Amino acid sequence: MTPPSVNTSRTLLAQLIHERRWTVQDFLREYTATARSINLKADEVGERQAKRWLAGTLKTHPYPSACLILETIFDQSVEVLFAPPARESPAHVPVRSVPQTGALAAYPGRERSHSGSSPDTAAPEGLSLMAADETARFFAHAQAADAGPEVVTLLYNEVRRIAHSYPADGGPALLPALSTTQRFAFRYLDGPTQPDQVRDLYFLTGVVCGLLAHASLDLGQIDAAMSQTRTALLCADRAGHAGLRVWLRNEQCSIARWAGWHHESLRFVQLASADAATARGSSALGRALREARAQAAIGNTEAAQTALTEATRVKALMQPDELDEIGGQVTLSTPDSLFVAADALSLLPDAIAAEEAAMSAVTAFTGTPVGAVKLGNFAGARIDLGLARARRGDVDGARDALRPVLDLPPHQRLYGIVANVQRVQAALSDARHHGSPIARDTAAEIEAFTQIRALPR
Numbered sequence: 257m258t259p260p261s262v263n264t265s266r267t268l269l270a271q272l273i274h275e276r277r278w279t280v281q282d283f284l285r286e287y288t289a290t291a292r293s294i295n296l297k298a299d300e301v302g303e304r305q306a307k308r309w310l311a312g313t314l315k316t317h318p319y320p321s322a323c324l325i326l327e328t329i330f331d332q333s334v335e336v337l338f339a340p341p342a343r344e345s346p347a348h349v350p351v352r353s354v355p356q357t358g359a360l361a362a363y364p365g366r367e368r369s370h371s372g373s374s375p376d377t378a379a380p381e382g383l384s385l386m387a388a389d390e391t392a393r394f395f396a397h398a399q400a401a402d403a404g405p406e407v408v409t410l411l412y413n414e415v416r417r418i419a420h421s422y423p424a425d426g427g428p429a430l431l432p433a434l435s436t437t438q439r440f441a442f443r444y445l446d447g448p449t450q451p452d453q454v455r456d457l458y459f460l461t462g463v464v465c466g467l468l469a470h471a472s473l474d475l476g477q478i479d480a481a482m483s484q485t486r487t488a489l490l491c492a493d494r495a496g497h498a499g500l501r502v503w504l505r506n507e508q509c510s511i512a513r514w515a516g517w518h519h520e521s522l523r524f525v526q527l528a529s530a531d532a533a534t535a536r537g538s539s540a541l542g543r544a545l546r547e548a549r550a551q552a553a554i555g556n557t558e559a560a561q562t563a564l565t566e567a568t569r570v571k572a573l574m575q576p577d578e579l580d581e582i583g584g585q586v587t588l589s590t591p592d593s594l595f596v597a598a599d600a601l602s603l604l605p606d607a608i609a610a611e612e613a614a615m616s617a618v619t620a621f622t623g624t625p626v627g628a629v630k631l632g633n634f635a636g637a638r639i640d641l642g643l644a645r646a647r648r649g650d651v652d653g654a655r656d657a658l659r660p661v662l663d664l665p666p667h668q669r670l671y672g673i674v675a676n677v678q679r680v681q682a683a684l685s686d687a688r689h690h691g692s693p694i695a696r697d698t699a700a701e702i703e704a705f706t707q708i709r710a711l712p713r
Contacts, residue, residue, distance in 0.1 A: 270310040271341040272330055280306050291325050312338060316406040320414060320440035321433070333443070407444055408456045411437070415460050418467060419584030424627040426668065427471025434471060438464045455495050459578065462491030462500050463586060469507050470585065473514060474632075476671035481511045498531040499577045503539040503586065505531075509546045513553065514672055522550035532570075537577030538588035541570045545596040552603035560600055567597065585630065591620035592630060595637045602640040602679075611644035618657075635661045635673045639680060646683040651695040654680060658698065662705050674706045681706075 265271035273283050280303055287301060301322065308314060317323055323334045330337060414437050418430055427434075441461040445454075465488035472481035485508050492500040505528035512521035525547045532540040548563035571593070580587045588596075598613035617637035621629055642657035661677060681702040689695035 265310075265341050267310060267312040267338050268332065268341040269326070269330070269337040270312075272332075272337075273310065280310075286329060287325055290329050291321075309338070312340070314338065316410060319410070320436045323440060324436050405453060408453050408460070411441055411444075411457070411460050414440075415463050415467075416582050416584070419463070419582050419586050420627075422467065422470075422585035423630045426631060426670065427467070427474040428667075428670075431468075431471055434464060434468050438468060458491045459495035459497050459500060462488045462495060462497070462504065463579070463582065464488075465491065466500075466504050466507055467585060469504075469511070473507075473511050473672070474670040476514075478511060478515045482508065485511070497578070499535040499537040499539050499579055501531045502528045502535050502537075502543050503579055506539060506542045506546055509550060510672075513550070514675055518550060518553040522547065522554065525550055535577065536573060536575040537580050538574060538593075539577075539579060541567060541574055541593055542588045542596065544570050545593060545600065549596060549600040549603065552600045557604055560604060564597060564600065567593075584628075589624070589628070589630075591617060591624050591637075592633050594620050595633045595640070598640045599636060602643050607644050607647040611641065611648065614638075614641035614644055614657075617641075631664075631668060632670055632672050635664070636676055639673075639676045642680045643683055646680055646689075646695075649688065651684065651689060651692055651698065654684065655694060655698045658702070662701055664705075666708055669705065669708075677702055678706060 265274055273280075276282075278286070284301060284303065284306055287306075309318070317334050317338065318326070326334055326337055414433075418433055418437065421433075422430060438461070441457065441464055445457055445461060465484045469481045469484035469488065472484060485504050488504050488507075489501060492504055505524050508524040509521045512518075512524055525543055528543050532543045544563055544567035548560045548567065551557075551560035551563055594613070594617035598610065598617045601610040601613045604610065614637055617633075618641055621634045621637055638657050638661045642654040642661075645651075645653035645657060658677070658680060661673065664673070681699045683689075684695040684699040684702075
């Protein structure tokens with residue numbers, strides 16, 4: 257009888273490839289095909305890098321996107337794949353693993369089940385809903401765990417990259433990267449690592465969930481967005497980060513606002529008052545400005561003006577915190593703060609003050625590098641300027657203010673922009689503008705704008 261061959265593979269990954277009789281080129285083709293099948297953009301992997309994976313010479317795991325692709329192919333966690341193989345092959349080694357739910361297949365040790373039809377995970381809506389599902393399951397099972405410094409550094413770099421890409425690319429386009437990064441973070445929070453890294457992991461996971469909440473809101477998915485913020489707040493509590501809690505309450509305030517729940521929006525932002533008293537980052541300024549907007553939305557003019565005064569005081573004391581160091585979507589720039597203040601004033605009776613504030617915000621955005629401009633806030637400042645002019649009877653000025661907004665391509669017509677610009681449509685349809693062809697044509701153009709809204713492919 258022929259003696260059994262000695263297992264010389266240094267990793268389970270190498271052993272599984274050997275058992276499938278794949279060459280390195282076969283493996284790379286499968287890797288590329290799998291990335292395409294789950295609609296995931298990943299860095300190209302060359303033969304040299306693949307051989308390093310098989311040899312087990314890596315000091316850290318690959319990028320989150322690469323980890324997800326490997327787990328999809330082999331139906332094993334990356335921790336197991338890069339560990340030395342057992343003497344016997346695993347009982348379950350599928351010829352080709354089909355992901356259970358596309359780009360958001362369950363992280364190790366969990367089975368996924370869904371009642372009814374599954375959302376299309378290749379589309380942004382499906383990614384958002386599946387990420388919300390992942391969030392809910394993690395929330396139910398969350399427990400303190402640890403991670404090494406390499407993992408935290410890798411996660412920090414990815415979170416920062418996404419946060420800086422968000423203003424230019426938009427949340428829907430970044431859902432694949434956000435979902436992969438969230439899954440990566442959840443896995444390490446849900447398994448044993450090093451205790452001194454837990455706080456940083458929870459902080460970064462909270463940021464990822466907050467960004468996913470914002471991306472879900474960009475799609476108009478209110479429930480999914482709110483689900484993300486709840487788990488993000490759990491992470492913020494575990495991290496003990498007051499500034500992160502304030503930022504997340506600000507997100508909840510915005511979600512409730514676009515749902516039309518203005519009293520609930522005010523409640524959320526007031527829940528952050530105690531944390532805002534100790535936080536010194538830009539999230540504290542954002543909280544004061546959002547309270548002004550929420551008070552204005554419910555018709556409390558005096559309280560709105562008081563909140564705007566408080567925002568001026570908070571701004572004078574502001575110092576960058578960890579969120580501001582990440583930057584991008586998770587910080588509040590000067591143009592952003594001017595927009596939120598103008599948005600609050602747009603809900604108050606003084607149209608002249610509202611126009612002046614909106615013009616200040618528009619001017620500030622004009623001087624901001626294109627990649628750093630948050631699309632929703634830029635459009636919001638233009639919409640506020642158009643609204644103020646329409647309220648004053650200047651329909652020509654309103655049309656001019658709206659032109660950059662109405663010229664946005666369909667994939668940039670985010671939920672908040674579409675909802676906000678309808679305020680100007682209502683103002684231009686007011687009886688005082690009856691008989692004005694410009695008002696009538698601009699209102700019709702706004703209506704057409706809101707009807708043709710597509711999502712990124």
